[in-house]
Every structure is written in structure tokens, then in C-alpha cells.
Amino acid sequence: MKKDVINIYDIAEMAKVSIATVSRVVNGSDKVSEKTRKKVMAVIEEVGYTPNVFAQGLGLNTMHTVGIIVPTISDLYMSSAVYYLQEKLRSYGYDCILSCSGFELDGKQRHVNMLLSKHVDALILVGSTYAGNGEHVKDTDYIREAAQSVPVFVVNGNVQGDDVYCTVNDDVKAVYDVTSKLIEQGRERIVFLTDSQSYSAIKKRKGYEQALEDHDIPLRPELEMHVVNRMHAVRDQLAECKVPFDAVIASNDEIAVGALKYAFKKGLMVPEELAVVGYNNCSIAIACEPELTSIDNHIEDICYQTVDRLIAVIEKKETNIEHKVVIPCELVVRGTTEF
Amino acid sequence: MKKDVINIYDIAEMAKVSIATVSRVVNGSDKVSEKTRKKVMAVIEEVGYTPNVFAQGLGLNTMHTVGIIVPTISDLYMSSAVYYLQEKLRSYGYDCILSCSGFELDGKQRHVNMLLSKHVDALILVGSTYAGNGEHVKDTDYIREAAQSVPVFVVNGNVQGDDVYCTVNDDVKAVYDVTSKLIEQGRERIVFLTDSQSYSAIKKRKGYEQALEDHDIPLRPELEMHVVNRMHAVRDQLAECKVPFDAVIASNDEIAVGALKYAFKKGLMVPEELAVVGYNNCSIAIACEPELTSIDNHIEDICYQTVDRLIAVIEKKETNIEHKVVIPCELVVRGTTEF
């Protein structure tokens, strides 16, 4: 019982004009008399004609679609990023094909190629995992290669290359500032927790280390811990830490809540005996008690910035688009610190 | 610096065969001699040829793409559903176009039509919001209309119609069972909290009311509260409740955590003085303290069921596909109840 698909010839016939004229009307050309336009529009409205996107795509080699790749969408940070991206893209008339690549290089490459073969107009990679860890430049070669076909935009990661555009947070400063605040309140044994070696994790660590140095506090390797991104795992890993500590800075809110659970289990007062700072300011930050002080990365701004530049590149063919835009973070103070 | 796009004619020329033969090789036809196949494949590999999807789409009228519509992706329930859906679809060689429609009828209709005009092979609507509230059958007419063009699959919602397929949870039973358990432990004043009038909210309420009735406990309208889906709002709304209560069943985990925050503010012991049960068993359920007893809806199963049937319908043209599949829920017991 499929609806009969009607095409431009049908409209042309019904309106007693040529298909060229119908095409002009549909595409808003000004070379059509008002009278014919009205006539054609009437027919189009009546039968509810929409141009066949495949045929359009074939000729123009674009379907007004951009590919969005995330490691996983099942994560509050990623999903809100995708939300803002697709909302903004849609406002410009673009659809998004979503693809979850996982965290492995192999998967990333495969998914990039799959989307390229779909002739998307641009590619957006969401998450600092796509920026590699800075050690092996080769790990991001596939991005530069993709950018030879289509402009690539990286959200929260920095990758250098022609036609590669990045939007990142000022993570170094954000962590530097909050670490300094903790130090100035007398905390000296501050734990830094992260679950990856990604671009943004590295920046956060840098801010942490820089703040310690600038306050003449020796770095203690035991306090920089690599953890698994699950709350209970973090709690248990902290319990095994041999040295005492009085504050925790985590690279995301889940990990921070893990630290909170550690405090709860140990019977430590938060924030008096242990201060905790999270990252991303997602809804988990207000689900716990006390509620979590967290660094908000203004993901909405990042996404809008990204899409605006994307449109400028692919539609207006603007050539002087910034390759790297930095969005500031904001410290949202709640109950797990004494700020 | 775009890469030169090479097409089937180029391959044909380089391999000294006709385009028809190239097409056969690409599509794995068995009417090609092993020798020519080798020859053509060699050329294809060498130059890295991939068929133009637009041209394929134009001829076959499909691009192996399904449209997924969610009210918002920025929600743990929706995002994990989308994760499982797209993962499974991709394993079958299908891509997904994602679309966030909001909760209003108007937006839903618009987004459905937009995806239809993209000639997706099927449509998946995620969330019971698409099932209407059961009062106005007209509210789901747009779904039946869409199903005239393409099969429609509803995740967690029940809509009747030709070529409309639904996968839902056994919400009535899940809530009935947990309510009964609470009653059997001596709780008599059980609050039921929901933020919508959706299909699944209605089923949950039904389970709640049925359990009370079966245990000869009078329904109290004051205890069935409609709340805003934000933790602090729930907390404050509960604080204004005039009648006492000793248990809360919430239609999602955020709302349940709101109840937890109410207890914390009032200084009530959980679960001794107030038991709390959430729904969806998302990561928020383990972020709070005590951790939340929650009803797990096995969203992974729902999604896999959905995609399996989708493939059966659109590829194998099977005709005896179940229009409604029910997946059981599972009660995950944690610290907010005395089960």
C-alpha cells in the first residue's frame, strides 16, 4: 500500500509547464513569472510534492547531511553535545547521520570511512579521544586524510591540518584555577583522577601540575591516579591509595562521584575532610549528596560555534575560518568544596 | 583539494570490461567468470573505488538508512536506546539519521515528515511520548499515515496500525509487583510520582493502583502526584505534600533522586522512614546515597528486538511479524528499600 511517488514530470504535466519551470519554482529562482509560480505552487501544494533527495544528491553531490561520530552516545556529555549539534544543524537545513565508533583507532577509521562513502558534506568528531594523546601524531592521520574529501570538525580536541577545525575548552586554565583555589585554602595533598590519556585529560593534568608548581608544592606521582570510569571502581581504587589526601579533582563527574562514595565509605566529612571537584557539570553532579562542585565546559557554546563555522566553510566557502576556537569553562560551586 | 571521484566507467575502462560487469562484480553476482572477477577486483582495490550511494539510491530507491526520532537525545534513557539501536542497525549494514523532535505533536509530525522525505527505509520512534496518552486516538494518526510509506517501529509505546510495530515493557506488572512488596512490608502511604501522561506513565500508574486495590488500600488522589522532571523541583513539590507518606515510586530515576533529596532535607532515614523506588536503572541510580532501588527496563533487549523485526520486515519481507512484543522488567534492589 505504498503511496504513489510523484515526480517533477507529474507536476509539470499537471501545471502545464516544463519540468525546468517546476524546478525553478521549487528552487526559488527569480526567473519565473509570478503567475506561473502561483500556478505551479498550487499544484505542488495540492499533491504534496517533495523533490527526490537521491536525484538531487546525484546531480549536486550533496544531500545536506553531516556525519557525527562519537565514541559512544550512551554518555551524558556526548549525548548533550549531539543534541546541540543536531539541533543547530537542522536549523540550517542539515540532517545528521550518527555513528558510534568506540574508542579504538581501528573503529574510528572504519566509521570515518563509512561516513565518507556516504558523501556527507562534513564530518564532526565529538570528544577528545579523536585527538589522540599527542604522542603519536600518526594516530590522527586518518583525520587529515578524511579532511581531503570533506571538512572535518573536532569538538573538544585539537588536531592540526588543512580543513580540520577544532573547538576546545580552556581546560588548563580551568583546572589550574580550581587547583590554586584548593591550595590557597590549605589543601596540600590533592589527588588528580583521570580515566584516559586523551587530549583534554592531558590539558587538565597540565593545569593541575602547573598550579602545584606555582605554589611550590612538590608533585607526588602517587596522587595522579589513572582510574576506570565507573563510580564503584574509583571508590575502591581510592581506598587502596597508600598516602593521605584532602582533595580530589576528577576529569569527569562520574569519577568525582566515585570519590564521594569513597568518602562516604570511609566516613570522611565532605567537604571538610575531603573536597571534591568534578568536570562537565552533568546531571550526575546534582544527583549526589552533597552536590558536586563541577567545572562546566559550556558544551552548548562549543557545539554552536562548531556548527556556525561548519556552515561558513561548506556553504559560504569562507576561507578565513579560525582553525581553533577556545571556549572558557566555568566553575560551578556546590557542596563538595568550601569555595 | 578534493580527491578525484572515480566512477564505474573508470573502473570498466581500466579493467577493459563493460560497466555492467563491474556492477556485477561489485554486487557479487555469480554470473562472472572467476578470471574477470579477479581482474576487476584488482583494479577496484588499487584505486579504492566505492559505488556512489546517491546513484544507487536513485535506482533502488533506498540508501539503507533508517530514521530514528527521539524527543531529546540528551537523556540517559534515550541515548542508551539510540546507542543500542544504531549499533544493531549498523551490524545489518544500515545507517541512522537522528532527529530530536521535542515533546509537542507539531514537532513530532514535522520530524516524521522530514525523515520520510529523505526516503529512509524505516522509522523508529523512541519513547512512550509518541504513543499519545490514549485519550485522543487522533494524536497518533500521523504515525499510521507515515506507516503508509514506510514501516514504523515504536520503542516503549503502543500504537495500533498496519505496518506499525511496537516493543514495550511490562510496566503494569513491574509496578504492581514492587508496590505489592512495599505494601507487604507494611507501607501503606505510597506516593506515585510521574512527569507525564504518556503511554508508559499510564501503565505504571495502573500497576500502582491495581496493587493498592488488591490489598484493600484506598486510593488517595493526593498521593498520585504530577511533578516536573527535575530533581530539585520534585524535592520541593514533595515538601508541600500535606499528607504523610512512607514510600515513593517514581516513573524515572531523576524523580526518585528528587524524593531522596526531599528525605535528606527533612532528615528522614532511607529506607527506614521512607522507601524509594526509581525506574530505568540509569547511572543516576548509583550516583546517589543510598543507591537507588530501580526497575530496569532492559532497554538493550527492547532495541535488539526492534531492529531484528525491522530487518525482517524490510529485507525479508516477512509478513507474520508480531506487531507488539512485550519485554519484562527487572527489579534491581539497592539501598533505598528494605527488600
Added chain:
DNA sequence: TTGTAGGCGTTATCAT
């Protein structure tokens, strides 16, 4: 202002 015709890259139906 309007119409004609060629091209976009496949797939599929014929012949051969």
C-alpha cells in the same frame, strides 16, 4: 520567461 536536452553514477533488462 519558458522549454529542450544532456549529465549525474548506478542497476537491470535485454541481446549477443
Added chain:
DNA sequence: ATGATAACGCCTACAA
């Protein structure tokens, strides 16, 4: 087993 050719539906010079 292979090749020639007609769709598929649209856009857009170029002609009128």
C-alpha cells in the same frame, strides 16, 4: 559470461 542501453528524478546550460 559479457556488453549495450534504458531507466531512476533532478538540475542547468543553452536555445527559443
